[in-house]
Amino acid sequence: MSVASEVAGLGPVNAIALVGALGVGSQWLAWRLRMPAIVLMLLAGLIVGPGLGIFDPARDIGPLMKPMVSIAVAIILFEGGLTLDFHSLREARIGVRRLVFIGAPLGWALSSAALHYAAGLGWAASTVFGGIMVVTGPTVIAPLLRQARLQQRPAKLLQWEAIVNDPVGALAAVLAFTVVLVNADTQTVGEAVREFTVGLGFAAVLGLVAGWGLSESFTRGFVPEYMKVPVLFTVLIAVFAASDAVLHESGLLAVTVMGIWLANAELPSYEELRRFKEHATVLLVSGVFILLAANMDRETLFAMDWSTLAFVAVVVLLARPITVMISLIGSDVPMNERILIAMTGPRGVVLVAVAGLFAERLVGLGYADAAEIPALAFALVAATVVLHGFTLAPLARWLGLTAYGPAGVLIVGGSRWSAELAKALEGAGLPVLIVDRNRARLRTAREAGLTTYYGDILSEDAHNALDLVPYQKVIAATDNDAYNTLVATDLAPEFGRENVWQITRANEDSRRHALPVTLGGRELGHGLTHLELGNLMLQGWRFGRTKLTDDYTFEQWQAERPDGIPLMELTDDTIRLLGKEHPPRGKSGMTLLAMLPPKDETTRRD
Structure with missing residues (x-):
């Protein structure tokens, strides 16, 4: 039949x-x-x-x-x-x-x-x-x-x-x-x-x-x-x-x-x-x-x-x-x-x-x-x-009409931490855009020659003026936790929820301040809030990139830098952000981007 x-x-x-x-x-x-x-x-x-x-x-x-x-x-x-x-x-x-x-x-x-x-x-x-x-x-x-x-x-x-x-x-x-x-x-x-x-x-x-x-x-x-x-x-x-x-x-x-x-x-x-x-x-x-x-x-x-x-x-x-x-x-x-x-x-x-x-x-x-x-x-x-x-x-x-190339990062919130992170990403050959509603907070980024936009990322003008195609990941990193949550929630349908992150909210562990899982983005920074990240920068912490190989593994990197804070794993065509619920994979060939204490400023780089 x-x-x-x-x-x-x-x-x-x-x-x-x-x-x-x-x-x-x-x-x-x-x-x-x-x-x-x-x-x-x-x-x-x-x-x-x-x-x-x-x-x-x-x-x-x-x-x-x-x-x-x-x-x-x-x-x-x-x-x-x-x-x-x-x-x-x-x-x-x-x-x-x-x-x-x-x-x-x-x-x-x-x-x-x-x-x-x-x-x-x-x-x-x-x-x-x-x-x-x-x-x-x-x-x-x-x-x-x-x-x-x-x-x-x-x-x-x-x-x-x-x-x-x-x-x-x-x-x-x-x-x-x-x-x-x-x-x-x-x-x-x-x-x-x-x-x-x-x-x-x-x-x-x-x-x-x-x-x-x-x-x-x-x-x-x-x-x-x-x-x-x-x-x-x-x-x-x-x-x-x-x-x-x-x-x-x-x-x-x-x-x-x-x-x-x-x-x-x-x-x-x-x-x-x-x-x-x-x-x-x-x-x-x-x-x-x-x-x-x-x-x-x-x-x-x-x-x-x-x-x-x-x-x-x-x-x-x-x-x-x-x-x-x-x-x-x-x-x-x-x-x-x-x-x-x-x-x-x-x-x-x-x-x-x-x-x-x-x-x-x-x-x-x-x-x-x-x-x-x-x-x-x-x-x-x-x-x-x-x-x-x-x-x-x-x-x-x-014809030169595409954003083809390395996927980039959109950082919402201007600060010293944002500027240093953007410099480290640009050093790895990735496009970065920093957006803030306060022009003064973009000063450090502008002085470093980074690409910036003065305005609200959620505004109609930003939607019409900005070409967001080159950017794969979003990091909401302002000093306003509620605004970070709003940005992450609003941009999640466009970028994909797995690609939208925000720094840890203050009072994150309090049941009184806990938010539904439908709001906000993934947590970046291993539990560090905006204030804590800013304090680390004042203490002399810096960003470093390390290429992992078969001869130099993540375990070795971790043993040499027990206080280091891994933030991203970079490959030729992907960016993987890290957090408490998304630990490093540490595969050979990846470039690990991390925050390092002052004594580790002379880290191995690409």
């Missing part, structure tokens, strides 16, 4: 559980292997779907699949809109405007030409699918940007273009399909124009009204804190459904506009809402990619030929670069950033989902060649995801 027949009764519950396990499992495995997660998700979907026949969405989920994918895409785009804070645009504003207003129409025209001349589709199918190809996929761009560690401006350009152009591409396809309907005599020109204009206007107004209504309700306290996320989800789905009922695919525009409004409404609970949406989006992106890959059938995959390859090559090597280069002529975007953006255009779930919908409608109108659209869409998504997944980071490094 075949595997497919054994699992023929796989029901919706088991199918959804399988999708979740494969999606999240692929993301975790990609994190462990340092590979693009999207690639593994596509591979997993193809294996369990057309490969082994274990999972067939049409069979196991049935009519639920399309609405599930549609709602998932709407939530993904809304979350993308939530990241589009106008204050963060600044330097990238001109580039984004050109990529949207010039790049989208030009990309539509060039993509349609590629479909007609390379893939052999008729002009009707080419024009409709060409509009959808304007999108560059926020579902793909976000994980690629995290992996590549791009500099701030090119990352913002790619992010804004992907999110804004997604609804634009879907609406371009709607416009082209409306023209096809007019040519097929199913609609008059007046009816088509009226339907499209009303639908477009309704979507934009509905998104604005919903965003304004939510922001006012949340700000004025009309919605209790524990109900904000449920209310947000309910309104989001209602807005998407209402807009789509007026004009197909306009719901994507409505939810994106709603997300952008909320991103710029300065809501007190904005961060909590955004982070929850990010978590939901990780699950949805995983699920949607597994579903779309598993939904491909073997006949469609085997039908791909040299014309499919030619189509993908023309889009990636000609249509995308020409679109970007022409769009950015005369802008202030440097040439290396233009090249990176021109060679980076991954497509995602919106392309495949919307393409399948319009393909069915075109075939129903008698355009038989439109049946090839789903295969072409999947080929373009798979090729660009794999290509850019493996080439974006190397290309960015070659």
Whole structure:
């Protein structure tokens, strides 16, 4: 008996559980292997779907699949809109405007030409699918940007273009399909124009009204804190459904506009809402990619030929670069950033989902060649995801647009201890940034030539002005324990809780002052508070680095310096901070950074 027949009764519950396990499992495995997660998700979907026949969405989920994918895409785009804070645009504003207003129409025209001349589709199918190809996929761009560690401006350009152009591409396809309907005599020109204009206007107004209504309700306290996320989800789905009922695919525009409004409404609970949406989006992106890959059938995959390859090559090597280069002529975007953006255009779930919908409608109108659209869409998504997944980071490094290199340390709190620690880290070749709200406390660091920032690390200005990509670890080391805890708690989701540390709080051992484990960071300094560390510096303690080898082990170092305080273990690509609950590993090849008493100033160094 075949595997497919054994699992023929796989029901919706088991199918959804399988999708979740494969999606999240692929993301975790990609994190462990340092590979693009999207690639593994596509591979997993193809294996369990057309490969082994274990999972067939049409069979196991049935009519639920399309609405599930549609709602998932709407939530993904809304979350993308939530990241589009106008204050963060600044330097990238001109580039984004050109990529949207010039790049989208030009990309539509060039993509349609590629479909007609390379893939052999008729002009009707080419024009409709060409509009959808304007999108560059926020579902793909976000994980690629995290992996590549791009500099701030090119990352913002790619992010804004992907999110804004997604609804634009879907609406371009709607416009082209409306023209096809007019040519097929199913609609008059007046009816088509009226339907499209009303639908477009309704979507934009509905998104604005919903965003304004939510922001006012949340700000004025009309919605209790524990109900904000449920209310947000309910309104989001209602807005998407209402807009789509007026004009197909306009719901994507409505939810994106709603997300952008909320991103710029300065809501007190904005961060909590955004982070929850990010978590939901990780699950949805995983699920949607597994579903779309598993939904491909073997006949469609085997039908791909040299014309499919030619189509993908023309889009990636000609249509995308020409679109970007022409769009950015005369802008202030440097040439290396233009090249990176021109060679980076991954497509995602919106392309495949919307393409399948319009393909069915075109075939129903008698355009038989439109049946090839789903295969072409999947080929373009798979090729660009794999290509850019493996080439974006190397290309960015070659162009000098990445923070590639040794991972650094962000120290919050200026003091003599912070300055000396930063000097020791810079001596090991690591980037360091010291941030403090008090300019006077940065004086020692500035005099030592260290990189500093005067301001609050939690402020909006710091978020927009600082490029934090080069820094892997955070050390909260001010003289205010409560502020250190706040910094560690706020930055933990961005850097990862395992990478956020703070010096020991005074009264740490008192049950009266004990904090929940959800607050603060890991403890650095083996129980020494800010005051105690400062006193050690006044007594002449210094930082030293020692290279551990097979001939000179950690045990020998410890025997020679029984009073030394190990703080970090450094390797070529990692920084491991040490504390009472995270003792040294002492492996050969590591560089041990420690605080040493005055008698040990002449320590062995690199």
